[in-house]
Amino acid sequence: xxxxxxxxxxxxxxxxxxxxxxxxxxxxxxVEIGHDVRVIMPGYGIIDPANFTTSTVIxxxxxxxxxxxxxxxxxxxxxxxxVRVYLVDSDDFRNSIEVYGKGDLERFLLFCRAVLxxxxxxxxxxxxxxxHDWHTALIPLWLKKNNCHYASIFTxxxxxxxxxxxxxxxxxxxxxxxxxLRPTDMPDPPLNFMxxxxxxxxxxxxxxxxxxxxxxTPEYGAGLDHLLRYRQDKLFGIVxxxxxxxxxxxxxxxxPAKYDVCAVDxxxxxxxxxxxxxxxxxxxxxxxxxxxxxxxEQKGLDILTASFDILLQKTEAQMFxxxxxxxxxxxxxxQAASRYPExxxxxxxxxxxxxxxxxxxxxxxxxxxxxxxxxxxxxxAMRYGAVPVVHHTGGLADTxxxxxxxxxxxxxxxxxxxxxxxxxxxIQRAVxxxxxxxxxxxxxxxxxxxxxxxxxxxxxxSIYRKALELKNS
Ligand code: GLC
Numbered sequence: 001x002x003x004x005x006x007x008x009x010x011x012x013x014x015x016x017x018x019x020x021x022x023x024x025x026x027x028x029x030x031v032e033i034g035h036d037v038r039v040i041m042p043g044y045g046i047i048d049p050a051n052f053t054t055s056t057v058i059x060x061x062x063x064x065x066x067x068x069x070x071x072x073x074x075x076x077x078x079x080x081x082x083v084r085v086y087l088v089d090s091d092d093f094r095n096s097i098e099v100y101g102k103g104d105l106e107r108f109l110l111f112c113r114a115v116l117x118x119x120x121x122x123x124x125x126x127x128x129x130x131x132h133d134w135h136t137a138l139i140p141l142w143l144k145k146n147n148c149h150y151a152s153i154f155t156x157x158x159x160x161x162x163x164x165x166x167x168x169x170x171x172x173x174x175x176x177x178x179x180x181l182r183p184t185d186m187p188d189p190p191l192n193f194m195x196x197x198x199x200x201x202x203x204x205x206x207x208x209x210x211x212x213x214x215x216x217t218p219e220y221g222a223g224l225d226h227l228l229r230y231r232q233d234k235l236f237g238i239v240x241x242x243x244x245x246x247x248x249x250x251x252x253x254x255x256p257a258k259y260d261v262c263a264v265d266x267x268x269x270x271x272x273x274x275x276x277x278x279x280x281x282x283x284x285x286x287x288x289x290x291x292x293x294x295x296x297e298q299k300g301l302d303i304l305t306a307s308f309d310i311l312l313q314k315t316e317a318q319m320f321x322x323x324x325x326x327x328x329x330x331x332x333x334x335q336a337a338s339r340y341p342e343x344x345x346x347x348x349x350x351x352x353x354x355x356x357x358x359x360x361x362x363x364x365x366x367x368x369x370x371x372x373x374x375x376x377x378x379x380x381a382m383r384y385g386a387v388p389v390v391h392h393t394g395g396l397a398d399t400x401x402x403x404x405x406x407x408x409x410x411x412x413x414x415x416x417x418x419x420x421x422x423x424x425x426x427i428q429r430a431v432x433x434x435x436x437x438x439x440x441x442x443x444x445x446x447x448x449x450x451x452x453x454x455x456x457x458x459x460x461x462s463i464y465r466k467a468l469e470l471k472n473s
Contacts, residue, residue: 001128002037003038006132010024018240029456030461031081045097046097054075065173070110088118112136112137129152130152133155136197156194156206159206178196186199190224204236209238220371238459239374242453271288271362282316286317289364290366290381295326295329295330296326298370303420304368314424362386364413364427364431369391375399385446385447387439387446
């Protein structure tokens with residue numbers, strides 16, 4: 001099949017979050033099982049031209065947006081992975097220093113319109129247009145409205161980001177007619193981009209089976225649960241895989257000591273390096289909890305920051321936290337780190353090299369997310385032999401099985417209720433288990449689990465087939 005991925009970010013060109021990892025790796029896995037997959041995304045100015053040479057495919061397109069005309073062109077770059085990436089080049093994207101930020105609504109409106117226009121002019125014609133997250137969500141609507149022959153898939157990576165706007169934007173963006181057009185039984189579309197993808201795509205998917213069920217409820221539906229229930233028979237959860245070439249402790253040049261499942265004892269050198277980085281005095285026998293995360297409520301920062309005093313006074317555990325997010329949490333974390341300098345290290349940063357050292361050096365990896373569509377951290381942690389401690393939600397529930405008491409089965413420490421007490425109890429269990437002999441077996445077991453993309457790519461393949469059948473019926 002010929003499949004076009006449409007998304008706002010993709011590794012290795014630009015990455016803000018897990019979306020980029022998916023767009024950077026799922027197409028490769030689909031190519032491996034015989035499909036022709038290309039990606040189209042904005043040509044941000046921050047994409048380093050030294051690393052990616054581009055050539056122009058289509059020049060000088062005039063796209064009408066917000067009552068003016070924007071000049072757009074289409075470039076292409078070849079990644080060494082047999083996946084071609086098209087870049088939509090416009091002043092707006094070229095001049096922006098951040099992937100997301102001010103002016104997002106206008107920029108992604110332009111992106112969606114440009115993709116539609118480009119599709120009609122491109123010499124390579126896909127059968128499937130696979131759109132990801134709100135930035136691309138108007139495309140399924142316009143494909144339907146224009147009776148295009150492509151089947152559309154819309155994947156929700158995070159329902160919390162919807163591309164909200166107000167009634168004024170609806171008029172200025174000339175979207176009023178689009179919002180009125182719908183079958184009588186269809187729910188009223190809300191004032192955001194995301195809803196349109198859900199309502200109009202031939203198939204809707206999200207990134208784990210549990211999240212696919214959770215978002216049908218008001219608690220997790222972020223105000224869109226009624227739209228999702230309306231599309232329920234076309235909604236599927238497919239868990240994300242991990243790029244096993246990219247994340248492999250046996251060949252990872254960013255970590256001090258490489259290791260594999262047969263030599264997990266070598267991890268200790270990485271742990272030493274991590275403790276040194278944190279300026280912790282304690283020895284390597286002290287349990288070390290790692291965390292790499294966006295620092296906001298979704299990721300459980302509210303229950304975490306409320307728990308430091310109990311956690312660090314009751315246990316001797318050390319903790320290493322890396323991430324960025326809300327200012328409020330930066331401050332709370334910094335304050336806690338200055339209260340417990342021997343036990344808590346906080347790095348407010350995006351730093352892939354340090355992140356890898358954490359995965360390779362910590363004993364436990366904490367993800368207390370309030371909700372988690374899929375989550376990548378727990379998959380990397382397991383691949384690197386760090387035992388995950390997670391809240392039972394979304395993709396965390398689907399990928400981490402609670403360890404039995406004797407640790408002979410399971411892959412991590414899972415807590416059910418979303419509160420400090422439940423999280424602290426799970427951490428305490430992990431810390432108590434750390435000294436047991438079975439810990440080594442758990443490390444080896446989780447490193448040997450298979451979270452590669454192959455199985456999930458097969459599931460996408462069958463969704464694409466269903467979408468095509470539906471389209472042609
Ligand atoms: C979003 C979600 C995360 C998921 C990622 C990729 O960032 O929050 O759970 O893993 O998208 O699908």
